[in-house]
Amino acid sequence: MQRWTRTQLRLFAALLLWGLSASVLAITPEALFEQVSGQARDLAESPYEEPKFSGELPQQLAELSYDQYRQIRYRKDRAIWRNQGLFQVELFHPGFLYKKPVAIHLVEGEEIKELPFDSSRFSYDDQVASLADQDLGKLGYTGFRLHYPLNQADTADEFAVFLGASYFRLVGRGNSYGMSARGLAINTGLPQGEEFPSFKEFWLVRPQPDADHMTIIALLDSPSLSGAYRFDITPGQSTEIVTEARLFARKDVQKLGIAPLTSMFLHGEMGRHQQDDYRPRVHDSSGLLMATSTGEWTWRVLDNPETLQITSLQDTSPKGFGLVQRPRAFDAYLDMEGRYEKRPSQWVEMQGDWGEGRVELVEIPSDSEANDNITAYWVPKTPLLAGESRTYRYRTYTFASAPENDSLAKVVRSRQGLAGNGHHDTPPDSNIRQFIVDFRGKDLDGLDPSQPVKAALTTSSGKISHAVVTALPDGKTWRASFRLEPESGSPADMRLTLNLRGRPLSETWNAIWNDNEL
Helix, strand or coil: CCCCCHHHHHHHHHHHHCCCCCCCCCCCHHHHHHHHHHHHHHHHCCCCCCCCCCCCCCHHHHCCCHHHHCCEEECHHHCECCCCCCCEEEEECCECCECCCCEEEEEECCEEEECCCCHHHEEECHHHHHHHHCCCCCCCCCEEEEEECCCCCCCCEEEEEEECCCEEEECCCCCCCCCEEECEEECCCCCCCCECCEEEEEEEECCCCCCCCEEEEEEEECCCEEEEEEEEEECCCCCEEEEEEEEEECCCECCEEEEEEEECEEECCCCCCCCCCCCCCEECCCEEEEECCCCCEEEEECCCCCCCEEEEEEEECCCEEEEECCCCCHHHCCCCCCCHHHCCEEEEEEECCCCEEEEEEEECCCCCCCCCCEEEEEEECCCECCCCEEEEEEEEEEECCCCCCCCCEEEEEEEEEECCCCCCCCCCCCCCEEEEEEEECHHHCCCCCCCCEEEEEEECCCEEEEEEEEECCCCCEEEEEEEEECECCECEEEEEEEEECCEECECEEEEEECHHHC
16 A cells, blocks of 8 residues: 655645546646645744654764765666656765755656665775675665756766755856855854755656756755745756745744855965965855846955955845856866866846845855855845745856856956065055956957046045056956055955946956955
């Protein structure tokens, strides 16, 4: 006799209420999302329970190193939906950092079936070969990855991974993995510590054999709230997910971070110190880009600060924000292993009215490129209180150096150094910094050097001088240069835009300089 899950029973009851037969109808993503939303609402009304495996996680799995975990490999011939359409699914084994179970269901026509853990889906090689002889049947999976003929018609390439808390990663055509997205961020950067919600259950809706997109429904839970997520995923040159998130608060949430993006920045072109590294740049993202409700595009240069740095960009219903990887050439990184020029950028496009709030950027000091030390997300002005619910809809997608509808010249280079060129008898003042910001593209293309391009330049502290705008010899790039005399102990929040007769030609360059980090 078939055992029914709670979600199946909810669906069956709903269909009976509609006067329909559950045995002859396919389960639609819409109906399933409604039922998982009800499950999330019920969860928020009960005490939080930490997800655990039904059996104890063997010590050997719990103590696996990164390299050992990689020796557990999913068998390609056991891929779900293999040779049955364009999409395939592979599963992740517990161990290493991944010690929370995730229930995974397949939605196929009129049937929902949970995938029980099956160790025969995996090969255990080298240092973990002994696991093949252990009874692991009481364990569960910890995530999954999706495959699709993204680059070549006869190869199912991996293009999305859901693994660990509420993290997921996307790549478009020709990309390699870099930054991550998350379902939700809670209390990031606050003294009491961050809370990490987790996806505890997934429903993978099987697409038609020739479909170019698929739907995933997810149940999220944490001590503060629960939520239901619908992801409509389309892989391609730009891989995109249209997301609907319904959140139900179990208790008051001090800081709610919507559509979080997480990345790594070790050092780059505006570094304060000479790096002991042959590579000129090491980062998954070089800047935060925000399209405001007024049409301004703000480019915030990323930093690896000496101390925790949190920046807020206030707005009402902005058009979008994202973490961006510039430049896109190998010569800018010189890393044959990391191939940072192939790391994707990712954009979040709000849908509907998100109201007042801020895009918050958190930059955490880091001495390793293995650490994700950058995160950005939307924080609504109105806090989410216990018993309340909210729905957010947005589209997120991968891209190269510029998202859709970016119609202004871009920042292509930012540099800083000691002011003065060494041609004077008096040594330059070490406190005064020289900045250069180079712009290229859009309305700057073909602009004659005689045109009166000006810099609109401001700083929150310190003194600006020697501001000059010049067309560079390549005939396509314009440089804004200036000097900053910082105010001791006060960070300088600088903003710079190129204008022609009062009309903006470029995105707004934004950077923060702390004189105590020299």
